[in-house]
Amino acid sequence: MQTLPSSSPAANFDMDDWRSGYRSQPNEYSYEIEHIDGTIPAELTGTLFRNGPGLLDVAGHPVHHPFDGDGMITSISIAEGKAYFRNRYVRTAGYVKEQAAGKPLYRGVFGTQKPGGIWANAFDLRLKNIANTNVIYWGDKLLALWEAAEPHQLDPNTLETLGLDYLDGVLKPGEAFSAHPRIDPSSAITNDQPCLVNFGVKAGLSSTITLYEFDPKGRLARTHRHNIPGFAFLHDFAITPNYCIFFQNPVSFNPIPYLAGVKGAAECIELNAKQPTRAIIIPRDGTGPIQTIDLQACFVFHHANAFETDGKLYLDSICYQDFPDLKGAENYLEADFNSIPEGQLWRFELDLATQTSQATCLIERGCEFPDVNPNHVGRPYRYLYIGVASCATGNAPLQAILKRDLTSGQEEIWHCGPRGFIGEPIFVPRTHGTAEDDGWILNLFYNAESRCSELAILNAQHMTQGPVATLKLPHHIPYGLHGNFTQNLVLPQ
Ligand code: CO
Numbered sequence: 001m002q003t004l005p006s007s008s009p010a011a012n013f014d015m016d017d018w019r020s021g022y023r024s025q026p027n028e029y030s031y032e033i034e035h036i037d038g039t040i041p042a043e044l045t046g047t048l049f050r051n052g053p054g055l056l057d058v059a060g061h062p063v064h065h066p067f068d069g070d071g072m073i074t075s076i077s078i079a080e081g082k083a084y085f086r087n088r089y090v091r092t093a094g095y096v097k098e099q100a101a102g103k104p105l106y107r108g109v110f111g112t113q114k115p116g117g118i119w120a121n122a123f124d125l126r127l128k129n130i131a132n133t134n135v136i137y138w139g140d141k142l143l144a145l146w147e148a149a150e151p152h153q154l155d156p157n158t159l160e161t162l163g164l165d166y167l168d169g170v171l172k173p174g175e176a177f178s179a180h181p182r183i184d185p186s187s188a189i190t191n192d193q194p195c196l197v198n199f200g201v202k203a204g205l206s207s208t209i210t211l212y213e214f215d216p217k218g219r220l221a222r223t224h225r226h227n228i229p230g231f232a233f234l235h236d237f238a239i240t241p242n243y244c245i246f247f248q249n250p251v252s253f254n255p256i257p258y259l260a261g262v263k264g265a266a267e268c269i270e271l272n273a274k275q276p277t278r279a280i281i282i283p284r285d286g287t288g289p290i291q292t293i294d295l296q297a298c299f300v301f302h303h304a305n306a307f308e309t310d311g312k313l314y315l316d317s318i319c320y321q322d323f324p325d326l327k328g329a330e331n332y333l334e335a336d337f338n339s340i341p342e343g344q345l346w347r348f349e350l351d352l353a354t355q356t357s358q359a360t361c362l363i364e365r366g367c368e369f370p371d372v373n374p375n376h377v378g379r380p381y382r383y384l385y386i387g388v389a390s391c392a393t394g395n396a397p398l399q400a401i402l403k404r405d406l407t408s409g410q411e412e413i414w415h416c417g418p419r420g421f422i423g424e425p426i427f428v429p430r431t432h433g434t435a436e437d438d439g440w441i442l443n444l445f446y447n448a449e450s451r452c453s454e455l456a457i458l459n460a461q462h463m464t465q466g467p468v469a470t471l472k473l474p475h476h477i478p479y480g481l482h483g484n485f486t487q488n489l490v491l492p493q
Contacts, residue, residue: 012390012418017448018397019333021421021479022066024055025087029475033076033083038469040081040457041440043430046487047156048442048455050074050423051135051144052480054089058104061115064264065332066479068108070095071132071144071152073159074444074477076455077489083455083471088159090144090152094128109148111264121261129164133179134482137489138196139218141165145179147201147235156489170212170220176200177212179482180236180302185375187241189222189285190215197239197284199246203253207232211244211282224286233269238306238315240378244282245315245350247300250275251323271323273297279350279357281313293350295357299323304345304370307380313350316384316406318343318368342366342395345386345404363388363404366395369424369482373436382407383437385425385460390415401425401443403463414463416456419448421479427460428485437461440468442485446476453477 053069056062063069071090076083089095098105104114106128113121129149136143143151143165150173153165164173171177177200187195196214201207207228213221231253238245250272257263276294283290298319306315320341326332327339345363350356366389372381384406387398400415401422416422422445429439441458453476456467 013397013399013421014419014448017419018421020448020451021446021476022056022333023476023478024057024069025072025476025478026055027475028088030086031084033085033471033473035472035474036083036469037472038457038467040078040083040469040471041459042081044428044440044457045079046428046485047075047077047137047489048426048444048483048485049135049137049142050444050477050480050483051132052478053130053132054087054478056478058098059102061104062331063108063110064112065108065110065326067110067132067266068112068130068264069132069478071130071146072478073135073144073154074480074483075156075159076444076471085473086159087477088154090131090154091161092129092131092152094130107261107264109264109266111267113261113264118261123259124261125259132481134181134484136181136196136484137486138181138183139214139216141218145177145181147179148176149174151177167212167214167220168218170223171200176202178234178237182237182239182377183374184239184241184378187213189213195221197244199234199237199244201232201234203232203234206230207234209234209246209280209282211284211286213284222286226282226290228280228290235301236303238303238317238378239284240306240308240313242284242308243306243313244284245303245306245313246280246282247295247303247315247317248278248280249299249323250277250297251299267325269323269325271297271299273322279315279348281350281352291352291355293355293357295348296359298346301343302368302370304384304386305372305376305381306378309380311351311353313352315348315350316362316370317346317348318370319346337395337397340395342389343368345370345384362406363402365389365392365402366398367402368398371425371427373427373429373439375429376436381436383460385427385441387422387425388413390418398422401441401458401463403437403441403460412464414456414458414466416443416445417447417449421446421448423480424482426483426485428487431487435461444477444480446479451476
């Protein structure tokens with residue numbers, strides 16, 4: 001993969017500002033949002049659900065990495081120009097036990113260890129399902145997702161935890177269900193209705209991928225299972241009408257420091273930059289062989305979208321030149337952004353006939369958390385919305401939202417200010433809108449000046465004008481991971 005400029009003008013942010021967004025939020029709130037600058041569009045109706053680590057410590061013992069923090073769900077319901085806020089912890093078995101004990105009882109996948117050194121941690125291989133990565137409303141269920149285990153079902157109005165959910169017997173206890181389901185807006189198997197496509201992976205010397213498709217009522221429409229050679233770290237995937245596409249990062253897993261109680265499992269992953277990244281292409285209907293196409297080495301967590309044109313597959317993915325771990329920092333709060341590679345958006349053209357690939361960098365600026373119009377998932381599309389650094393090159397926190405016109409290359413940016421730190425942008429199409437970018441971008445961002453979080457609502461066709469409404473919360477929500485907007489649900493009763 002060609003080397004892109006990595007030298008950077010000094011990023012314009014303050015490390016203490018950035019760190020202050022990683023304070024635990026132990027409180028659970030429920031209130032109508034009173035402080036609104038601007039006007040919430042009258043047509044915008046539904047609920048934004050977000051998930052992310054709410055606790056960055058357990059009884060004063062800090063996590064080693066935010067990915068080890070307990071999952072906290074935030075919901076902001078919007079109707080008739082008003083908004084209602086709620087946040088609540090997922091009552092996972094681990095959360096309940098640790099809160100009752102007043103001390104950490106589990107190790108974290110990303111390096112958090114129990115107090116007591118290696119004697120307390122060696123060979124303790126229990127997983128704490130922390131339910132902290134994504135939340136999705138599907139089949140009349142609200143599900144909190146964490147990729148290594150089964151979902152938790154929540155009450156969509158109260159966010160109360162109802163328990164582990166096995167998807168009507170589709171999953172076995174402890175079975176993995178990824179935190180990155182994709183919604184095909186119209187699938188033949190669901191009679192042209194939307195279809196939820198997801199996977200679970202069991203990684204080892206060889207790895208097993210199980211694919212699931214669910215109809216709008218949450219009933220299983222099809223499932224199939226495939227073995228692939230080698231260890232597979234698969235966080236996300238992409239879909240088209242005919243294929244599921246995974247990028248198998250060229251990583252190896254050395255379990256010894258994990259078994260010995262020194263490192264978390266995810267800290268034992270290493271990128272082998274001399275090996276290719278491998279695209280694994282699985283037909284959605286379960287027939288036909290799996291195809292693999294080698295790509296130049298890179299590490300990928302997230303894909304923005306994929307589509308099929310003229311016998312070729314196109315994937316737009318966020319690539320890192322190296323595994324973006326903490327590079328030896330004591331913990332995440334001490335991370336040196338300059339030593340960690342930034343994500344960049346690349347377009348991969350995969351030729352199924354010749355099994356060859358080409359890659360082009362579309363966005364050099366450090367970026368993460370892509371989103372597209374949900375009606376264009378798996379289809380040709382024009383507009384991409386993504387979190388970006390405010391500096392044009394180098395690695396820095398995400399402080400702006402970029403809209404990229406993939407046809408013309410034109411870009412628009414909204415910066416949330418030198419003291420603002422954005423979260424994942426979510427595009428909500430206007431009902432009955434016809435243009436692909438006719439809709440709003442919702443972004444829950446952290447304002448270090450007020451030490452509080454705010455929801456920005458941007459008109460996607462005029463985003464440089466700034467938010468049409470900013471909903472100011474009287475407290476903060478720690479930096480989150482993923483979420484979704486559903487138009488089916490409005491204000492709590
Ligand atoms: Co993710």
